[in-house]
Structures are given as C-alpha cells and as structure tokens.
Amino acid sequence: MPHHTPLHATHVAAGARMVDFAGWDMPVNYGSQIEEHHAVRRDAGMFDVSHMLALDLAGAGSKAFLRGLIANDVAKLAEPGKALYSCMLNPEGGVIDDLIVYYLSDNAWRIVVNAGTADKDVAWMQARLAEGGFDATLTVRRDLAMIAVQGPNARAKTWAALPGSEAASAALKPFQAAAWGDFFIARTGYTGEDGFELTLPVDQATITWSALVAAGVKPCGLGARDTLRLEAGMALYGNDMDETISPLDAGLAWTVDFSDAARDFVGKSALLARPASRQVLGLVLEDKGVLRAHQAVFTARGEGETTSGTFSPTLEKAIAMARLPLGVAPGDSVEVDIRGKRLKARVVKASFVRKGQALI
Amino acid sequence: MSNTPAELRYTESHEWVRTESDGTLTIGITDHAQQALGDVVFLELPEAGRVVDAKESIAVIESVKAASDIYAPVAGEIIAANQEAVDAPEAVNGDPYGAWLFKIKPANAADVDGLLSAEAYDAVANG
Numbered sequence: 195m196p197h198h199t200p201l202h203a204t205h206v207a208a209g210a211r212m213v214d215f216a217g218w219d220m221p222v223n224y225g226s227q228i229e230e231h232h233a234v235r236r237d238a239g240m241f242d243v244s245h246m247l248a249l250d251l252a253g254a255g256s257k258a259f260l261r262g263l264i265a266n267d268v269a270k271l272a273e274p275g276k277a278l279y280s281c282m283l284n285p286e287g288g289v290i291d292d293l294i295v296y297y298l299s300d301n302a303w304r305i306v307v308n309a310g311t312a313d314k315d316v317a318w319m320q321a322r323l324a325e326g327g328f329d330a331t332l333t334v335r336r337d338l339a340m341i342a343v344q345g346p347n348a349r350a351k352t353w354a355a356l357p358g359s360e361a362a363s364a365a366l367k368p369f370q371a372a373a374w375g376d377f378f379i380a381r382t383g384y385t386g387e388d389g390f391e392l393t394l395p396v397d398q399a400t401i402t403w404s405a406l407v408a409a410g411v412k413p414c415g416l417g418a419r420d421t422l423r424l425e426a427g428m429a430l431y432g433n434d435m436d437e438t439i440s441p442l443d444a445g446l447a448w449t450v451d452f453s454d455a456a457r458d459f460v461g462k463s464a465l466l467a468r469p470a471s472r473q474v475l476g477l478v479l480e481d482k483g484v485l486r487a488h489q490a491v492f493t494a495r496g497e498g499e500t501t502s503g504t505f506s507p508t509l510e511k512a513i514a515m516a517r518l519p520l521g522v523a524p525g526d527s528v529e530v531d532i533r534g535k536r537l538k539a540r541v542v543k544a545s546f547v548r549k550g551q552a553l554i
Numbered sequence: 555m556s557n558t559p560a561e562l563r564y565t566e567s568h569e570w571v572r573t574e575s576d577g578t579l580t581i582g583i584t585d586h587a588q589q590a591l592g593d594v595v596f597l598e599l600p601e602a603g604r605v606v607d608a609k610e611s612i613a614v615i616e617s618v619k620a621a622s623d624i625y626a627p628v629a630g631e632i633i634a635a636n637q638e639a640v641d642a643p644e645a646v647n648g649d650p651y652g653a654w655l656f657k658i659k660p661a662n663a664a665d666v667d668g669l670l671s672a673e674a675y676d677a678v679a680n681g
Contacts, residue, residue: 211589226647227618228593417592417619484596484616505595505618512596533614 199244200339200399208413216310218245220416227417231507234385234422235550238345239414240406245309248335248393249316252302255328260295260303262459263322265441267451271297275371277382280449281441282315283461287468288437289444291315292429294382296371304371304378304393306340308431322460339399341392343411344422346550348389349381355409356402363390384419386426386548421504424513427476427545433487434474434501434515440465443517445474445544472498475522476544477514477530478554481537485514490531491539495519500530508547509554515544557585559651563666564675567609567625570651577663581627582654583615583646586679591617594646599635599656606632606658608665613655615646628665630658 196219205212210221221242223230233239251260260268266280276297282290291311296304307315319332343352353360362374363381368388371380378393394402407413420430429435435444442450442465450465451457477500479485485503496519503514514530522528524543529536542554558564563571568587572580588594596616606612606626613624634657639645645653660666670678 211592222619223592226593421618482596483598484621486621505616507618 197245199242200396201242201244201341201403204400204403205242205413210413210415213416215416216245216308218309220245221413222417223415224413227415227421228507230412230414230418231421233412234345234387234414234418235508235547236346237412238343238348238351238389238410239412239418240344240348240403241342241414241416241419242340242403243342243391244339244399246340247307247309247312247315248338248340249305249307249319250302250333250335251305251330252333253328253330254301255330256303257300259323259326259328259330261457262326263319264293264295265450265459265461265465267454267457268295268297268303269454269457270451271295273370274298275366277369277371277380281435281446282318283441283459283465284437285460285464287440287442287461287464289431289435289439289441289446290318290437292431292435292446292449296380310432337396338393339396341394341399341402341406342383342385342389343392343406344383344385344387344389346388348387348411351409351411352390352392352406355405355411384426384428385422386428387422387550421507424502424504424515425506425508425547427515427543429474429515430502440468440470442468442470443472445515471520472517473520473522474501474515474544475518475524476542476546476554477503477516477528477539478509478542478546479512479514479530479537479539481539483512483532483537485512485530485532485539487514489514491516491518492529492531492536493518493522493526493541495521498522506546509552513546514539558672558676558679560672562651562672563627563669564672564678565625565627565669566678568679569624569627571627571666571669572654573666577660578633579628579630579658579660579666580654581656581658583624583650584675584679585650588647588650591615591622592619593617594643597640597643597646597655599640600632602632602634604632606630615643624655626658627669628658628660629662630660633657633659
C-alpha cells in the first residue's frame with residue numbers, strides 16, 4: 195500500500211494521473227506535462243512535495259553534529275533562515291542523500307531530505323548522533339506538508355493566495371527562509387525559476403492548495419518537476435548520484451567544502467584520496483530522438499554515460515546530463531548510443547535553462 | 555465510459571487496426587496508450603517495403619516521460635509510414651484514432667480476425 199500525502203485526494207479529484215514514486219502514490223501530471231512545464235517557466239505552477247521529509251534538529255550540539263555529518267559546511271550560515279544544499283556521504287565518499295539544511299539558530303535547524311531515502315537518512319543520522327554523543331535531538335516532522343510554488347509569478351500569486359504572507363516573505367533573498375505563523379516560507383526550489391517552498395501543518399494543506407489554485411497557480415506533477423530540474427541542470431538523487439558515486443564525480447564538487455582544514459566530515463578522507471575521475475556536462479542531441487538515462491556516450495577522450503535525459507519542452511530538443519571523461523569540454527561533438535544507433539550530440543554546460551531563458 | 559471505436563480491432567499491446575476497403579491495414583495507438591504515455595515528442599516508424607512478423611517490435615514512440623515499442627499486429631509488408639505524424643508527434647495525443655502511424659499489407663487477411671474487439675480491448679486496458 196503506497197503512502198498518500200495530505201493532498202492525495204485533491205490530486206485524484208483533479209483528475210491527476212497517479213504513479214508510484216519512492217513508495218508514494220503521486221501525481222505525474224494533471225493532463226499535459228508540457229503545459230505544466232511551460233506554466234512554471236512562464237507564470238506559476240505548484241508541486242505537492244509532501245513526500246519529502248522535514249526533520250528538526252535541536253540542541254546545543256546541533257552545529258557540531260552537522261559539521262561532521264554533511265560535506266558542505268554549515269558554519270558558513272550566519273543569517274537566520276539561510277539555506278545550504280549539501281550531500282550527506284558514507285565513509286567511502288558515496289552519496290547517501292542530497293539535502294537542504296536551514297539555519298534557524300545555532301540550536302535549531304530544519305533539514306529536508308528525499309522521500310526514497312528518508313528512512314535510511316534518519317537511521318544514519320540517529321546512529322551518528324548516538325555515536326558522537328552530541329547534545330542534539332532529531333525530530334521527524336510527518337505532521338508537515340510541503341508545497342513548492344515556482345515560476346516568475348509564483349511569489350506574487352502566493353501572496354495573493356495567502357493574505358499576510360507577503361510581509362513575512364517579501365524581503366527573503368534566494369535560498370533564505372522565514373517562519374510565518376505555522377508556515378515556513380523558503381525562497382528555494384528545484385526548477386531554475388523563482389518561487390517559494392512552503393512547509394505547513396498537514397491540516398492546512400488542502401485549503402492552501404485550493405487558495406493557490408484560485409490565485410492562478412497551476413497544479414503540476416512530478417513529470418514536469420523532472421523536466422524543469424533537468425533543464426536547470428539540477429541533480430536527481432538515484433539518477434545523477436547515489437551511494438556508489440562521489441560528489442566530485444557527480445558534478446557536485448561545489449557543494450563539498452574543504453576550506454576548514456580542521457573540520458572532519460564523514461567521507462572526507464575518501465574524497466581526498468580519490469580526486470574527480472569524471473565530470474558532469476550537458477548534452478544536446480543534434481539528430482532526432484530523445485536522450486534518456488544510461489545511454490553510452492562516445493567521446494574523443496573515451497566513453498561516458500548519460501545519467502538523466504529527456505525532451506526539453508523549453509528548448510524543444512533532447513537534452514541530458516552525462517558523466518564524461520575529464521578533458522571533454524563544452525563545444526565538443528560526441529555520439530550517443532540510442533537503441534544501437536550512434537546519434538550526434540553537442541557537449542554544453544549542464545545548465546540548459548534558467549529564469550525562462552535558454553542558456554545554450 | 556469508453557471512447558474505443560467499435561469498428562476497429564485492437565492488440566493487447568495497445569495498437570488499433572483498421573481494415574481498409576483494399577484489404578490493407580492502417581495502424582495507430584489507442585487513446586488509452588497515449589494517455590499512459592503522456593506528451594508524445596518523437597516517433598521512429600518503419601520504412602515502406604519492410605517485411606515484418608506479428609508481434610515484432612517495428613516502431614518506437616517517445617513521450618517526454620519514456621520510450622515505448624510499437625508492435626506489428628499481424629505479419630505482412632509495410633506499405634506506408636505517416637510522415638505527418640513524425641513531423642507533428644503531438645497529433646497522437648490530440649487525435650489518437652486519426653493520427654495513424656503505418657500501413658501494412660497483411661500476409662494473411664484472416665489474421666485480423668484473431669485481434670481483439672473494442673469490448674475485449676477495453677477489458678485488457680482497464681484490467
């Protein structure tokens with residue numbers, strides 16, 4: 195029996211096509227994935243992301259615990275509400291999960307992890323907490339729902355839907371969050387567009403969703419979420435990285451912070467012993483077809499592999515993220531094996547569209 | 555409520571088949587199939603002259619979501635592929651029973667009788 199988010203009945207009533215995603219019965223689209231994609235690029239769309247898990251970390255030892263737990267360094271978070279994206283590594287330097295951590299105070303942090311890895315993440319964190327004897331407690335917040343409102347008009351439409359929210363959130367910079375009553379409003383997302391991720395009590399979920407619909411925010415499914423994040427060049431756990439891949443080989447070196455030599459974190463010694471052997475770049479297919487994950491890529495420097503691929507609704511071309519040999523560079527021509535045929539593709543930076551604009 | 559045309563025949567792999575007056579077969583994919591696929595963005599169709607077996611994978615349809623195979627409903631020879639559908643694949647979503655994909659001259663006209671009725675197909679598709 196798959197899990198249901200607090201908005202499940204709302205999605206079914208709206209005629210969404212439901213699919214299993216990481217053990218959750220989730221909307222993949224409400225009709226047309228491409229229309230939902232365009233709504234986010236051009237106006238405002240929203241996603242039920244309540245399958246993701248919010249965790250609260252509290253206690254005087256929280257900061258020290260987090261500095262040892264994740265590969266990015268929370269010490270750089272000085273302003274309350276500031277968010278940090280990081281990988282959580284195993285001792286071999288593989289990625290257990292990617293997550294966002296919000297700094298509320300030195301003694302209070304909010305962490306959001308992926309749905310498919312949530313149980314494993316919590317067990318790992320609890321074991322590290324116990325092992326280190328930290329003065330910190332981790333609380334699972336399944337009493338919260340999450341709605342991501344994304345697009346150039348997402349903030350204005352959120353303010354229209356939720357009277358009073360503007361005062362609490364108008365001054366937020368990107369990657370910053372603030373509490374608003376029982377709500378937590380973060381100027382974050384997974385689409386390459388402006389917008390908010392709202393965390394709210396479960397019993398407020400349907401009324402909030404309805405108010406956003408009434409304000410002109412289009413419900414969007416996980417299908418559009420995937421094409422949007424791929425166009426934005428954002429990694430998806432399980433596709434673009436997993437426990438067998440180092441963040442240095444997954445295009446996520448920018449999230450690993452070695453700057454404080456005195457700081458140790460799980461996986462650090464493994465990363466230092468094993469520098470990047472591959473890099474992540476984008477591909478644009480020049481022949482006709484669609485790029486998908488796990489297609490072989492033939493370059494002048496050797497063979498690589500696509501990790502995510504799709505048809506880009508914004509560019510109207512097939513695009514992919516690919517793990518390629520070092521030395522391959524944007525502008526190179528490569529070939530991709532699609533059903534036994536070698537098709538031509540061009541190498542680009544792994545960021546195709548941001549803020550409605552094509553980057554390639 | 556079914557919108558599966560009663561005058562067509564169907565396969566368990568979600569192709570529809572129309573027998574033309576000259577005995578050739580026109581083939582497309584069903585409304586159920588296009589809904590399951592989502593927005594169709596690419597078609598790879600067989601070339602005219604190719605001789606195919608029943609249930610042989612002979613075409614590929616790609617939606618934003620995934621790639622799927624399309625199978626020959628019966629044995630025969632491909633006599634045409636729909637270039638208009640290749641150029642505008644979204645027609646498969648908009649008009650699944652109008653946007654045909656290819657035509658086959660069947661090796662045995664009687665093979666069509668072994669395909670599913672609309673009623674039997676609906677039972678498969680909704681089962």
